[in-house]
Structures are given as structure tokens and as C-alpha cells.
Amino acid sequence: MSDGNRIVVVLGSIREGRINDRVAAWVTSQLRLHGFAPELLDPADPELLPVQTGDPAAISTLRARMHGADGFVIVTPEYNHAEPGHLKTLIDSVTAEWWARPVGLVGYGGISGGLRAIEALRIILAELHTVTIRDTxxxxxxxxxxxxxxxxxxxxxxxxxxxxxxxxxxxxxWWADSLADARERRPYDREDN
Ligand SMILES: Cc1cc2nc3c(=O)[nH]c(=O)nc-3n(C[C@H](O)[C@H](O)[C@H](O)COP(=O)(O)O)c2cc1C
Structure with a gap:
């Protein structure tokens, strides 16, 4: 039986003066209280920002930081009824690191509370062989x-x-532990689908 503790928390905003840090700080402290080992992944990190233009070194760094995660939590604002464009680019820049992992979604925004961004992300994340958690x-x-x-x-x-x-x-x-067990028993191979 595996423990799916290593959760990478992906920030959704790179905006100057973003609220994202506050929400992500609360999420990571809560994940710790629930026994997870969260690690922040910030798309505004100078090493990761060039991912936005497809820089190979930055994409390698991104892959290394996501590699071996037991799951992800994306903390995203809503921009015009969807996730921010740079978050989509970051998600699109990596493939196998997402596969057979659970993704929890935390949204925020104006009156919407980020719910439309959350639902937009589900469609994208299904294409990357993830399981999004129903509860948000x-x-x-x-x-x-x-x-x-x-x-x-x-x-x-x-x-x-x-x-x-x-x-x-x-x-x-449940999903992080169960998928960690499943990957241990049987490597996830996209070609099997
Ligand atoms: C370009 C843009 C579009 C936005 N569109 C929406 C929206 O469709 N729905 C909503 O509830 N809030 C919307 N907002 C409000 C943001 O969700 C809110 O400002 C949030 O704090 C932005 O996150 P950040 O500060 O971490 O970048 C929008 C903000 C921006 C900058």
C-alpha cells in the first residue's frame, strides 16, 4: 500500500499583486493539517516563466518539479469565465507527469468564486489522463x-x-493513495487505451 502524500500545488496567476498567494497559502497549510506534503509550483518563478514561450530548459525544470507527484491541487482565479491563459500553457507543456494522477481544483474570483474556471479545467485535465476530484x-x-x-x-x-x-x-x-497503489501494480501506459 502506497501513501500518496506528495501533492504539487499549482498557482494559477502570474499577475502583479495577485491574490493567488494568499489563497494558496491557506490551501497548503490545510493540506499539511490533513497529512499531505504540499509543494508550491509557481508559474511566475523566473525559472518557470519561460515555459510560456516554450523554452526547453524551463519545460525540463517544470517536468522535474512535477515528476513523481502523487497528485496536484490547482489554485486558480477566473479570468473571463475560464482559467488564465498562462495556466493553460503551463498545463499543456507537460504530458506524462499528469497521467493517472488526481487533481483537486480550488477557484476564486468575483461573484463566480472561480467555479467556471474550475469546470473549464476539468475538460482539459481529462485529456491529460487525470482524475479531477468531484468536490471543489x-x-x-x-x-x-x-x-x-x-x-x-x-x-x-x-x-x-x-x-x-x-x-x-x-x-x-482516497484518489492519491489508490492511484499510487495502482501505478505501483501496473504502470500507466497511454498506448493501452
Ligand atoms: C482579465 C480578468 C478577467 C476576469 N474575469 C472574471 C470573471 O469572468 N469572473 C469572475 O468572477 N472574476 C473575474 N475576474 C476577477 C478575478 O478573478 C479576481 O480579480 C482575482 O483576484 C484575480 O486573481 P489574481 O489576483 O490572483 O490574479 C477577472 C479578472 C481579470 C484580471
Missing amino acids: LSFASPWRRFDEDGRIIDPDDAAAAETAMAVFAHRLR
């Missing part, structure tokens, strides 16, 4: 809800988010 986390107007350190300011809001996270983490745990 959604934050409308996160700039009012998270402090600079990624803490949810209002205690009732924090309690509700922690309850939603408990369900999300429970499902992510």
Missing part, C-alpha cells in the same frame, strides 16, 4: 476574506472553508 473549493471576493498571510479573517467563514476542505482532502487522499 470556491472563494468569491477573496480579497475581502484572506489576510496577507493567507488566513481567513472571519471565524465563521474560516470554519465553513475548513469543513469544505475536510471533504476535499478526504477525497484527494
Whole structure:
């Protein structure tokens, strides 16, 4: 039996002054509380930014950081009813690293709470042989809800988010452990499909 602990948390925004860091800080601290070992993957990292123009060295770095992950959590804003374009480019730049992995989706935005970005990502991620977790986390107007350190300011809001996270983490745990077991027993081979 394998432990699917290594979760790569992918940030969705590279915008100057982004809210993304606050939401991702909360998500990673919660994943730790639920027994995972989260690692941040920031598309604005200077080593990864050239992925946007197909730079081979940057894509190698991206692949190395994703390699061997037990699962992913994407923390994305919604831009015009979908995921940001640079997040799509990052996702498209890698193939086998995604295969047979679970992906949890956390969205945020204006009134939508990022839900349309989340649903747009499911279609893309299915093409990359991932399993997206049914349960999601959604934050409308996160700039009012998270402090600079990624803490949810209002205690009732924090309690509700922690309850939603408990369900999300429970499902992510099942898929991450189960797919780690399955990959150990039988390597995932796209040509078998
Ligand atoms: C180009 C652009 C388009 C946006 N479109 C939407 C949208 O369709 N729905 C929504 O709820 N919020 C939308 N927003 C609001 C963003 O989700 C919000 O500003 C969020 O904080 C951006 O994340 P970031 O600060 O981490 O980049 C949009 C923001 C930008 C910059």
C-alpha cells in the first residue's frame, strides 16, 4: 500500500499583486493539517516563466518539479469565465507527469468564486489522463476574506472553508493513495487505451 502524500500545488496567476498567494497559502497549510506534503509550483518563478514561450530548459525544470507527484491541487482565479491563459500553457507543456494522477481544483474570483474556471479545467485535465476530484473549493471576493498571510479573517467563514476542505482532502487522499497503489501494480501506459 502506497501513501500518496506528495501533492504539487499549482498557482494559477502570474499577475502583479495577485491574490493567488494568499489563497494558496491557506490551501497548503490545510493540506499539511490533513497529512499531505504540499509543494508550491509557481508559474511566475523566473525559472518557470519561460515555459510560456516554450523554452526547453524551463519545460525540463517544470517536468522535474512535477515528476513523481502523487497528485496536484490547482489554485486558480477566473479570468473571463475560464482559467488564465498562462495556466493553460503551463498545463499543456507537460504530458506524462499528469497521467493517472488526481487533481483537486480550488477557484476564486468575483461573484463566480472561480467555479467556471474550475469546470473549464476539468475538460482539459481529462485529456491529460487525470482524475479531477468531484468536490471543489470556491472563494468569491477573496480579497475581502484572506489576510496577507493567507488566513481567513472571519471565524465563521474560516470554519465553513475548513469543513469544505475536510471533504476535499478526504477525497484527494482516497484518489492519491489508490492511484499510487495502482501505478505501483501496473504502470500507466497511454498506448493501452
Ligand atoms: C482579465 C480578468 C478577467 C476576469 N474575469 C472574471 C470573471 O469572468 N469572473 C469572475 O468572477 N472574476 C473575474 N475576474 C476577477 C478575478 O478573478 C479576481 O480579480 C482575482 O483576484 C484575480 O486573481 P489574481 O489576483 O490572483 O490574479 C477577472 C479578472 C481579470 C484580471
